[in-house]
Amino acid sequence: MTTKTIYDFYKLLENDNISFSYRGGFTNNVLTTATQLFKENIGEEHSKLKNKLSFLMIESFQNISRYSEQEGNDILEDTSEFFMTRNVGDTFYIISANLIDNDKIPTVKEKLERVNTLDKSELNKLYREVLTNKQISEKGGAGLGFIEMVRKTKGKLPFDFVKVDEKQSMFFMQIELKNPKVDDGLEPLPLSDAKFVQEIVADENILMMHKGDFSKEAVGPMLRMVEENMQNVSLKVHKKIFHFLVEILQNISKHAYPINEKREGIFQIGFDDNKFHIGTGNFIAKDEVANLKNQIEMVNSKTKEELNELYRKYLREGKSTKTGSAGLGLIDLARETTDKINFEFIEINNNYSFFSLTVNF
């Protein structure tokens, strides 16, 4: 069972302008989602970094598949791998984690230590050497990926190995891409921050999590991801996830309280006890809390039959969600969830509160 609230997760990622994390089998679809999400949603001041960022995400991904022992291709099949991209201040972070055989650690470690100590001209020299000498190791390249990452970011690659058992360890690596045009004066986030996030999402069985500005285009990439990465669940479950996603994400983009012109929200999908959980959190204006609370309590108090009746009534009347009574979307959520709609309001200040909602099915 989950012990962390949506608000806990929000606090964990509070400084992230945008972040996306994913736990599970890795496919190109995840990569596509992550790159699309960032391409469509990062701030204007970072727009010049888009291509570089996509390139680095691809490198990071290929690195996972190069050193990983897993060959899962579905989110539920294999949840040992972890991928996260986030933007905090003027820096973008790409974090990967995957299982690696303990006997391969010295080789990987040596490659990483080497690229982390070389200066620019030494790196270029090494790059050409590796290319021309074609010294290809049995698992793809003599660290060419690492060399590229360092060359593109002009930074180091923090890494760590955390022993899982006698055979395997978790291999963490972080790519840091700083926007040279903006300087927030902050120290980069340590790798331990990302390790902490990985630990929590693993403990709480979160499969994917996204925090960002939901007034922008987030629904599309999320839907594509669900469509393409959850093909092993039944069509019924698949459509439910899809349905919840659309209703909940569009609800955030419409009703979230704008702070600094952003409609910030967090969204996650988890799988636990043979049930899916979809949770969201966002800010809402304080004077809307009482009404929304009443609406949710109202739909929670109804039986499925009553909800069906109510649904038809509202459908006929063409009620939109802006009126005083519960919207069609909320009724529909209540009809589809196995339990009641879980919700929480946390007062932040005199203007707005944090509203979180979770459905299980």
Place this chain on the structure above:
Amino acid sequence: MSDLYIIEKTEYTPEIILDKEEGVYTIKGRVITENAQEFFEPVINWFLKYFKKPNRETKLILDIDYINSSCSIEIMKIINIFENNLNKNNVLKIIWFYKSDDEKSKEQGAEFKLSTSVNFELIKVESTNNLEEFNFD
């Protein structure tokens, strides 16, 4: 407004073909736009104008994969336009297609059927896309 209204499908909106001359009235695809009212306004206006001088027979095809709640309301508005034009002189029919394994779509169609007195038919089609390969529980 002409007798013809065609828009191509996008990731969020369906393909719509409204062709009075050919007698084709189709909404096909994914209907999940956030701007439901805005998107359906020209469609609703088209039907309002059309029913001032409709063809003898009007068969609306709804072949919808996914629909969000705000778009459901807009579709219901179109169904209501049909309902308001029920009379002896024209034949009105709405057909809702759903894939054989798509319970949600079937239920959605049934909701519309229950909410109108227009001749509304649910038609099951076999899944033709790769969804067939899934392991169903």
